[in-house]
Amino acid sequence: MGEDRKNEGCMVCAKELEYLEKPVDVRCIYCGEEDQGYFICKEGHYVCEECHSKGAIDLITQFCLSSESKNPFEMANAIMKHPKIPMIGPEHHAMIAGVLVTGYRNLTGKGTEDDIIEAIRRGSKVPAGYCGLYGADGVAIATGIALCVILGSTPLSDKERSIANTMTSRALAAVANARGARCCKRSTWIVLDIAVQYIRDVLGVDLEYVPLSEIKCDYSGRNKYCSKEDCIFYVSDNTKD
Ligand SMILES: [Zn+2]
Numbered sequence: 001m002g003e004d005r006k007n008e009g010c011m012v013c014a015k016e017l018e019y020l021e022k023p024v025d026v027r028c029i030y031c032g033e034e035d036q037g038y039f040i041c042k043e044g045h046y047v048c049e050e051c052h053s054k055g056a057i058d059l060i061t062q063f064c065l066s067s068e069s070k071n072p073f074e075m076a077n078a079i080m081k082h083p084k085i086p087m088i089g090p091e092h093h094a095m096i097a098g099v100l101v102t103g104y105r106n107l108t109g110k111g112t113e114d115d116i117i118e119a120i121r122r123g124s125k126v127p128a129g130y131c132g133l134y135g136a137d138g139v140a141i142a143t144g145i146a147l148c149v150i151l152g153s154t155p156l157s158d159k160e161r162s163i164a165n166t167m168t169s170r171a172l173a174a175v176a177n178a179r180g181a182r183c184c185k186r187s188t189w190i191v192l193d194i195a196v197q198y199i200r201d202v203l204g205v206d207l208e209y210v211p212l213s214e215i216k217c218d219y220s221g222r223n224k225y226c227s228k229e230d231c232i233f234y235v236s237d238n239t240k241d
């Protein structure tokens with residue numbers, strides 16, 4: 001996968017992706033893996049999740065391991081600006097889990113590099129399209145992952161598991177209340193805001209943040225399905241391509 005990977009729409013030809021209700025037989029154009037897929041471009045190109053996220057996960061991991069930031073928004077915004085991070089994609093799940101655990105570690109001194117790697121690894125396993133196909137947006141699950149890692153929760157944990165699931169449910173409610181088609185940027189900011197609040201309330205840890213009212217989206221021109229005026233982050237000047 002070279003430098004000519006496309007960052008919007010189909011990764012191969014940049015044409016619009018079709019979002020299917022039922023999966024079809026597909027074959028990844030990069031690694032040849034055969035599967036059933038919900039997202040295929042109008043030219044028939046299909047890219048599996050592993051190939052889609054290749055490069056991005058390494059970038060997110062390196063960024064988080066070397067960052068001293070205590071501000072998950074600042075980290076997410078820097079990561080999302082990088083050309084290896086697509087406009088839309090499950091890379092955002094890994095990123096959200098990663099920046100929350102990184103911010104927590106940098107602020108409190110608790111946790112290890114392995115915790116950051118584990119959060120990113122789990123986030124990278126949350127599939128694309130969960131918001132509209134399974135009714136549980138991966139960005140919200142990513143916040144729950146961050147809390148599981150921070151608290152060292154397992155399926156046998158009591159309080160920790162409860163806290164992590166409450167995190168996910170609050171983030172899901174916030175995503176549900178945002179109007180319009182999926183947007184990974186909008187969802188990222190919304191769930192980071194909820195996560196920072198919840199981590200403050202439940203763990204007494206005050207992560208740095210950017211107030212949502214100060215976030216101005218730079219991505220609307222790259223998102224065909226942008227909700228525009230219905231999105232709190234929309235700035236009309238950015239619609240010109
Ligand atoms: Zn294509």
Ligand SMILES: [Zn+2]
Pocket residue numbers: 028029030031032033047048049050051052
């Ligand atoms: Zn592949």
